[in-house]
Amino acid sequence: MSDDFPIIDPHFHLWDLETNYYPWLSDGVKPSAFGDYTAINKTYLIEDFLADAKNQNLVKAVHLDVGYDPRDPAGETRWLQGVADTHGFPHGIVGYADLRKPNVGDLLDEHMSHANFRGIRQSMNFHKDPGKTYLTDPEVSRTPEWRRGFKELARRSLSFDLQLYYWQMEEFLELARDFPDVQIILNHTGMQVDGREHFEAWRKSMRTLAQAPNVACKISGLGMGDWTWTNQSIRPYVEEAIAAFRAERCMFASNFPVDKLFSSYDAVFNAFKEITKDFTLTERKALFHGNAERIYRL
Secondary structure (H helix, E strand, O other): OOOOOOEEEEEEOOEOOOOOOOHHHHOOOOOOOOOOOHHHOOOEOHHHHHHHOOOOOEEEEEEEOOOOOOOOHHHHHHHHHHHHHHHOOOOEEEEOOOOOOOOHHHHHHHHHOOOOEEEEEOOOOOOOOHHHOOOOOOOHHHOHHHHHHHHHHHHOOOEEEEOOOHHHHHHHHHHHHHOOOOOEEEOHHHOOOOOHHHHHHHHHHHHHHOOOOOEEEEEOOHHHOOOOOOHHHHHHHHHHHHHHHOHHHEEEOOOEOHHHHOOOHHHHHHHHHHHOOOOOHHHHHHHHHHHHHHHOOO
16 A cells, blocks of 8 residues: 555644744744754745655645744734745644633634634643743643633634643643533644653553543654654654544644754654554544544644
8 A cells, every 4th residue: 555645734833034033933042842943943934844845745734833923923823824825835724822811812813814724722831840841830721811711712613732741631631521612632742751761651641631532632743752763762652642542533743843853754754654554544544634634624
């Protein structure tokens, strides 16, 4: 069976440092969960992404928020819609909103004025290491202010991309059960960035979160926790994620250009193809294409 089936990449990023402001890029390299990112601290446009992906049968892609100017979160969606109108990519846009803000509904409506907008991501990562922390308030999803904002997503049938660490998964199982009609998409396979000694705890937490049927899992970003990864080193994470969420709730993604720090685009998708070579054709089509198309309404 040929591996040249259509691919949807449901997690990639673009940035234009000449015309847009991104604090984490524009203001210099800072400590991060994925180490020194100097090599990617330069403009990365749709032409660069499509060149990286040229050897794969990429037919659609979804752009995730990338720390755009916090003074104008909808500006990123506005810019990306212009890119999509010109180049055809991205087919889906996941923007940013701080759900704690009392006027978050107005921001969501501004995002929604652009045809390719699908949902938001507000990264929830909380870590004892400040360099790995994205949101400084722990358990924010349990506060009435944040939940008020989450209800605004539900009212608009928008999805929520969930980025967190494994020890936060029980908290977000609670959220998923309280909002069963909101599609939640776990980012980066649960973002296990603290070493293989955490594997078993991560595995158990993935099984916990997967109990909520409205949570799907993007298998991506594995290079952020394993900078010299091989097919064999990431195989347990891929297989355990699929065991937890099942093939009908998982999708493969590149996380480019962040994961370009650790490998090529071909290496990422060829690894996923190799690891799933014994899966059924139906399962593989779902993992590489169908699930992303359905979940992001492409």
